[in-house]
Amino acid sequence: MLCKSRKESDEIRILRHLNNRMTLTEKDKQHFLNLAKGYEGEVLFDSLTEKLSCECYNLNDLLLQVGGTLFQIDTLIILQGTIYACDVKYHEGDYVYETDKLYKKPRIEVLDPLLQLKRSNSLLRQLLNKLGYHFALESYVVFNNPQFTLYQAPLNKPFIFPTQVNRFLQKLDSTPSKLSSKHKQLADKLVSLHITDSPYRQLPFYEYGKLRKGLTCSKCQSFEFHVKGKNCVCKDCETLEPVVSAVIRSIEEYKLLFPNEKVTTNVIYEWCKMVTKKRIRAILQENFTAAGGHRWSYYE
Template identity: 60%
Template sequence: MLLKPRTESTELQIMSSLYTRMTLSDKDQKHFFNLQKGFEGEVMFDRLTEKLQCECLILNDLLLKTNNTIFQLDTLILLPDTLYLFEVKNFEGDYFYESDQIYSKARSEITNPLLQLSRSESLLRQLLTSLRFKLPIVSSVVFINPGFTLYQAPIDKPFIFPTQINRYLKKLDSYPLKLNEQHRKLADQLISLHLPTSPFTQVPSYNFDQLKKGIICAACRSFSIDFFGKNCICKVCEHKETVGDAVMRSVREFQLLFPDEKITTNVIYEWCGGVGSKRIIRKILKENFTIVGVHQWAYFIDN
């Protein structure tokens, strides 16, 4: 049973918006692509774990803190007698293992995911102890991308390769034991301890003036939107949605990027690229927010 679904991190959402609306440095582009690829790999694994029919509780993307140390868990599956911890990697291409290190074919070293896995397992065990819950932890690194190969991989390392994933999950699915209230209590406690935002985000500086204005297509991320009455259609991919939905998506994006700025008709009209009219923008805002103040001092807040 899926108890905690995975969602895009605030950092990934912001970086996605900035990538579309400004020119990122090579370093920031690489960071964004890594975040995006990592999330895509985790979602691929989620699609597989959600098919489990055994009695289990699935917690995705937990950000926890114990002994003043913050740690992140990609996937945690609680079975009756064991906690299964998975670190998911979406590496692609050919790599090789040598002297406890992982290298690309060009001999570029990457951080060994076993180091992160070991740290996460240790901190999780400490947290469980503080919650007075004893359960063995089995930890593994899942290489989810079918285009990944690791040469010289030691057989004694907790690696699960693309061709092994279905077999591994099928084995988990054969668990005959039943969960009880203590398992659900532990899962609820872990979810309650989840930190909504990470203090380790890496987002470049930006301001309103330097960002490209306009409504972004929800499907293909282009700015090529045409308006026809109450609807708008993307000229690139022909994705269609109502003007109200398109404007509200842009408002939520503005709130994400500028959480301390007031939402006004003029600001959102400019943010949307001056499409439609201010009267339409104001009408949409009045339908979705509470208005505060009057005339030129009016602004909108969430209901």
């Protein structure tokens, strides 16, 4: 049973918009691409864990805290006697494991996932003990990109490779499991302890005046997205979207990028371009709540 789903983080969404509306540094762009690729791998793993038919509670993307220390768990699966914590890595290419270090060929050292796994495993165990739960805990690093190869892979490390993922889940599925109210209480407690605003966000400096304005295609993010009657049409990929939907999507993007700024007709008119002020006002009035006085009205 899915108790906590995964959703794309605000950090990824903001970086995607910024990548489209300004020129990111190579460092910021690579950070965005790494986050997006990691999320892709996590969603792929979710598509498999959600098919588990055994009695279990599945919690995705947990950010927890114990003793003032934050830790993250990509996937947590609660069975009758054992809790499985999985750290999903969507690495692609050829890697080598040598003297407890992970390298991408030819010789680029990357962060050893075992260090993060050991840390999160220890902190999760502390949290469970603090909450009064004493289940067995097993933690694994799941490499689930089919284009990933690890040379000199150690046999004594908690690694699950792409060709082993299905067998690992089949093993869980065949494990006898009968959940009780105690398991449900634990799942609910962990969900309630999840920290929604991650302090780990790494965003570049940006300001309104430096961002490119205009509606963008929902499919390919192109600015070649033009109003034709009641619809917007993308010249690049021919995607068709109602003007109302495109404007609302653009408003939500503005609110994400500038959460402390008021949404007004004039601001959204300048932000969207190519849509008349009259049409913008009508869309705001129909889909958002007006606030403030008549002269200083804005929308929430």
